[in-house]
Amino acid sequence: xxxxxxxxxxxxxxxxxxxxxxxxxxxxxxxxxxxxxxxxxxxxxxxxxxxxxxxxxxxxxxxxxxxxxxxxxxxxxxxxxxxxxxxxxxxxxxxxxxxxxxxxxxxxxxxxxxxxxxxxxx
Amino acid sequence: xxxxxxxxxxxxxxxxxxxxxxxxxxxxxxxxxxxxxxxxxxxxxxxxxxxxxxxxxxxxxxxxxxxxxxxxxxxxxxxxxxxxxxxxxxxxxxxxxxxxx
Numbered sequence: 477x478x479x480x481x482x483x484x485x486x487x488x489x490x491x492x493x494x495x496x497x498x499x500x501x502x503x504x505x506x507x508x509x510x511x512x513x514x515x516x517x518x519x520x521x522x523x524x525x526x527x528x529x530x531x532x533x534x535x536x537x538x539x540x541x542x543x544x545x546x547x548x549x550x551x552x553x554x555x556x557x558x559x560x561x562x563x564x565x566x567x568x569x570x571x572x573x574x575x576x577x578x579x580x581x582x583x584x585x586x587x588x589x590x591x592x593x594x595x596x597x598x
Numbered sequence: 599x600x601x602x603x604x605x606x607x608x609x610x611x612x613x614x615x616x617x618x619x620x621x622x623x624x625x626x627x628x629x630x631x632x633x634x635x636x637x638x639x640x641x642x643x644x645x646x647x648x649x650x651x652x653x654x655x656x657x658x659x660x661x662x663x664x665x666x667x668x669x670x671x672x673x674x675x676x677x678x679x680x681x682x683x684x685x686x687x688x689x690x691x692x693x694x695x696x697x698x699x
Binding site: 481488510518530531565583 | 618620626636643647649655663679
């Protein structure tokens with residue numbers, strides 16, 4: 477069942493959140509954020525999939541199918557797949573910004589341990 | 599159970615295993631490689647689910663660009679800030695050295 481994809485997505489999201497909350501190494505925390513991003517990609521593409529659907533490529537109908545069948549649910553939902561594509565592209569840019577900030581903090585405080593960055597404490 | 603679901607569950611298990619490795623491995627370059635494996639298996643799953651365009655960009659971004667970014671950040675911190683040789687997380691099996699790895 478496609479529910480397994482949703483459950484795996486939730487599990488990967490929880491793993492990323494666990495990494496973010498429990499690890500003190502800042503690069504490992506950014507890795508947790510990347511895991512959470514990956515779980516949203518998985519959720520989007522799983523939501524776009526319909527039973528026995530093909531890729532939404534409109535060069536021509538798949539073998540043995542007519543264009544009418546494509547309009548009635550034999551192709552995956554292209555809207556959610558494009559959400560996923562946008563999220564992937566934005567995700568790599570956001571991760572690059574996070575890593576640049578981490579490197580700057582490490583250069584300033586001479587450590588990667590978030591507990592040693594005292595001035596950030598609320 | 600058709601072959602679609604066999605492939606789906608297999609790749610889901612691989613994704614989950616790689617994600618657990620990202621959390622468990624304390625060696626930072628090793629965890630980066632596990633993250634790269636997550637991206638690769640996600641791309642394979644996108645092909646299975648009928649999203650080849652997403653698979654394409656996920657291979658480029660998740661399996662290549664993201665690990666390069668992480669490795670560049672790790673190398674930058676290791677070379678210019680810490681000077682400790684092998685970079686690993688603080689407080690986890692320190693002193694046990696490289697036993698089992």
